[in-house]
Amino acid sequence: MSRGAVDAAAEPQTAVVDYAGPNIAKEMHVGHLRSSILGDALARTLAFLGHQVIRQNHVGDFGTQFGMLIRQGRELSLDRGNVAISDLDAYYKQAAQRDKEDPQFAAEARQAVVDLQHGKPEAVSIWHWIVHESRRHCRELFDQLGITLTPADERGESFYKDRLPKVVALLQSALGSGGDGPDDQGPDGAPATATPPGEAKVSRAFATVSDGAVCVFLPGYVDKDKKPLPLIIQKSDGAFLYATTDLAALHFRIIENKLTPEDQAPLNCDWHAQRVIYTTDSRQAQHFSMVFDALRAAHWDINPVSGRPVRLEHAAFGAILGDDGKPFKTRSGESVKLRDLLAEAVQRADEVLLQKRPDLSAADRHAVAKAVGIGAIKYADLRQDRTTDYIFNWDRMLSFEGNTGPYLQYTYARICSILRKARQEVSAAPAGAIILTEPQEIALAKKLLAFASAVDSVVRDLRPHHLCHYLYELCGAYSSFYENCPVLKAADAATRHSRLQLCVVTAGVLRVGLQELLGIAVLDEM
């Protein structure tokens, strides 16, 4: 019962899960929570079903903000290898403050960007140091959260920087006009290009220059004045943008599939993605819609191996709100640091355990508190339909009652308790049939059989809350069974054995579902 009777997918796919990583110059905050938890649950579930999953942490590590950070870093040059950025936010704020107030600092910061982009060793060295420290910080939090991202999964903006000019050039060539490429007219009659009169001759080109910026015009997108809305891939000053990097990343993941000598991150398996999933908040829905459409228009969405279109999905999610229904912030209006949030969860769980389990040693209690506190946060997030906003409430998620992480963990621990006792009493586990007579036994067995379809709906719709809902109902079915059907004290040996088997299977499904698929730790005792 190691898989809960779930078969591997008939047609395994190569799927990229892009966790849409944090901006590396700042400390991680509550805004990164859903992306990490959701992306990881999806990656874990896809992998469990036998798909080849390529996890990607697409960190923001090459933006203009690095200019001032590098400039700031120059003053910490002594023993840089031993200096840690203990508080990235403070460091960032300090740099931003000086950038604002000190014109000379700002000028040097701008120069530092150029230095970085030209590979000047001094700037690159400081950049490496900042990135290294940030990476350490991220890894620490991912470890705490039980996120399966590793350093090898990290490809940020810097990874794609050398590919951006080529991407723009390719999109500017006639590439998109071949075959059944985009028409010059959108379906609603809107022109597919907004090329100024002087440049009208490039109308067959796919990407066009408008107001000095390289743009891709796609049918169906208009701005406030009903004029065609471009996807800008190169600014008028020559700089590249988020959309450029996303297109370059998609091109790399689907088509390119090879490294250059400069690339730092390894290519640990054959890419050529058949499915690409982004977990970012819903505000970016239009951005991804346009990027995907641009990719399709360029025919870059065709997998070179299968010749079939790649499944491109934006697993958008809503905001985390405070009790007042407004974005979750600290009392002083700052964004909540992820580190503080996790610490508070563990602390609160520890306080509850102090009441419930005064017999535990401090060390044991803390270990349980960690699993319970982190699990509570993750479950509270995953149990909600990702597309909607939800209200973050400590008391609700940690109440240990009702549809919460702790309740599911508790149910699992209770089963384990029975199994421990059974092993003590049973010398040899006899093979035998499961006999279903009591209504609670039948209900539990039926529930167990529904596991596979719950898992399936997670990857079909990218909705882990279906699995949460299922696991919660399974726990309810088990609890009813537990109340009404004695296991260890069953009337006869066959019934006892049968019920023990039901316990084993239920525990197996809970362990797989919670721990392996959702990334929520289970405990034999709590």
Place this chain on the structure above:
RNA sequence: GCGCUAGUAGCUCAAUUGGAUAGAGCGUUGGCCUCCGAAGCCAAAGGUUGUGGGUUCGACUCCCGCCUGGCGCACCA
């Protein structure tokens, strides 16, 4: 203004994608520990699914209008 999204019990959320009497938890009320972990179980009360039309044998779900909230809409990510 245009687009996306949401509105379901006092509160927080579901509803297997159009199926039978709209389900849970919290809270409220009442039961169940000499019995495998009561962080549990059983039961009750609580609904004109924002609103007005339409399609359908059948609508929380699909279509149209309206109301309310959130978000987005040319060189940020």
